[in-house]
Amino acid sequence: MSSALPADALYDILRGVAALTGDAIVADLARLVGKGAPADLSIAFNHKQIASKRWLVDNVAEVLPEPDGPVWVLGAWHGVLGTMLLADDRLTIPRVVSLDMDPRCAPIAEILNHRHVASGRFRAVTADMMGLDFEQVEGGRPGLVINTSCEHLPDVPGWIAGLPAGLPLLLQSNDYFREPDHRSCVPSLDAFKEQAGLSELWFCGALPSKNYTRFMLIGRR
Ligand SMILES: C[S@@+](CC[C@H](N)C(=O)[O-])C[C@H]1O[C@@H](n2cnc3c(N)ncnc32)[C@H](O)[C@@H]1O
Numbered sequence: 001m002s003s004a005l006p007a008d009a010l011y012d013i014l015r016g017v018a019a020l021t022g023d024a025i026v027a028d029l030a031r032l033v034g035k036g037a038p039a040d041l042s043i044a045f046n047h048k049q050i051a052s053k054r055w056l057v058d059n060v061a062e063v064l065p066e067p068d069g070p071v072w073v074l075g076a077w078h079g080v081l082g083t084m085l086l087a088d089d090r091l092t093i094p095r096v097v098s099l100d101m102d103p104r105c106a107p108i109a110e111i112l113n114h115r116h117v118a119s120g121r122f123r124a125v126t127a128d129m130m131g132l133d134f135e136q137v138e139g140g141r142p143g144l145v146i147n148t149s150c151e152h153l154p155d156v157p158g159w160i161a162g163l164p165a166g167l168p169l170l171l172q173s174n175d176y177f178r179e180p181d182h183r184s185c186v187p188s189l190d191a192f193k194e195q196a197g198l199s200e201l202w203f204c205g206a207l208p209s210k211n212y213t214r215f216m217l218i219g220r221r
Contacts, residue, residue, distance in 0.1 A: 007033060007036075007037075010033055011030055011033045011034045014026055014029055015027070015030045015034075017030075018030050024087065024115070025083055025084075025087055028083065028112055028113070028114065028115065029112065031114070032108065032111050032112050037108070038078070038108060040078075041078055041108070044077055044078045044080050048209050048210075049080070050080075050084075051207070052148070052172070052207060052209075052214050053081050053084050053148075054084070055205075055214075055216070056081070056146070056148070056170065056172065056216065057081075057084050057085060057088050057091070059216065060085070060144070060218070061088065061090035061091055062203070063202040063203050063218050064143075064168060064202070065090055065091050066092040067093060067142075067143025067144040068143040069094070069139075069140055069141055069142050069143030069144075070093075070094055070095040070096065070139045070140070070142050070143060071085060071093050071095070071096050071097070071142065071143060071145075071146065072096075072097045072137075072142045072144070072145045072146065073096060073146045073148070074099050074100075074132075074145065074147040075099075075100060075101075075129065075148060076098040076099055076100050076105065076109065076124070077100055077102075077105055078105055078108045078112060079098045079105070079108065079109025079110070079112050079113050079122075080112070081098075081146065081148065082096040082109065082113055082122055083112055083113055086113070086116050086121060086122065093121075093143075094121070094143075095121050095122070095123075095139060096113075096116070096121065096122050096123075097123055097124075097125055097137075097139065097142075098123070098124045099125045099127055099132075100124075100125075100126065101126065101127060101128045101129070102126070103126045105124065106124035106125065106126045107124075109122075109124040110122070110123070110124045129153075129159065130154075130155075130159055130162075134163060134164050134167060135164055141164070142167065142168075144168045144169070144170060145163070145167060145168070145169050145170070146169075146170040146171075147169075147170070147171050147172070148171075148172040149172075150172060150173035150184060150195075151173045151174050151176065151179075151182040151183070151184055151185050151186075152181060152182065152183060152184070153183065153184050154183050154184070155184070156173070156184045156196065157195060157196075157197065160196060163221045164221065165199070165221060166199070166220050166221060167220065168219075168220055169198065169217075169218070169219060169220065169221050170216070170217070170218045171196055171216065171217045171218075172215065172216045173185065173192050173195075173214075173215050174186075174212045174213060174214045174215060175187050175188070175212050175213050175215075176211065176212035186215065188215075189204060189205070189215045192204075192215040192217060193217060196217055198217060198219040198220060198221065199220050199221065200219045200220040201217060201218075201219040202218045203216065203218040203219070204217050204218075
């Protein structure tokens with residue numbers, strides 16, 4: 001059997017697909033791969049991750065297509081969701097702030113979103129979301145705060161209690177209890193609603209996949 005595809009060959013393929021489709025996100029991904037991408041980018045861009053982000057973007061387009069302020073993405077990893085939000089014609093988003101506590105994430109997210117960094121619509125921040133004060137953040141109060149990593153937090157109700165009342169929130173969690181990094185998984189959509197305790201609920205849903213079900217809530221703190 002021949003050896004595995006090297007990274008430079010993947011770069012060539014992605015540039016070819018970008019030329020074939022004219023897709024700017026594929027071109028940005030090719031550029032990132034060309035500069036040296038982390039191994040777990042293949043997880044951040046796998047079909048299940050993209051499907052769950054697609055589900056998210058489709059529902060934001062339905063319930064909050066014009067957030068009244070910057071969109072903050074917390075636990076944003078390599079910034080893939082920011083890429084998808086800023087590419088979607090149904091949404092009017094002034095700016096995305098992509099925050100993760102892992103210092104390796106911000107440089108990758110800014111390379112992936114380099115076009116939007118240049119236009120001032122994207123920035124990546126390294127910080128612990130548990131210590132954020134959204135009344136004081138640069139750029140003013142967010143129009144929407146997204147956290148697709150609730151399952152990773154030690155205390156989801158405690159984090160939500162510290163957010164400004166009335167803040168528009170989009171939360172995702174899952175029932176993937178087996179994953180060692182997961183500390184706040186929920187067994188059902190009802191359990192997630194109870195854990196979040198939102199004052200208004202505009203959308204709730206469950207997206208089953210092979211190993212787990214992902215849950216999503218959109219509403220107000
Ligand atoms: C595996 S990734 C993304 C998982 C998520 N379900 C998704 O699909 O977007 C989880 C990310 O959350 C980040 N994270 C966990 N706790 C955090 C915290 N307190 N503040 C900021 N980022 C955090 C981790 O560094 C990691 O990059």
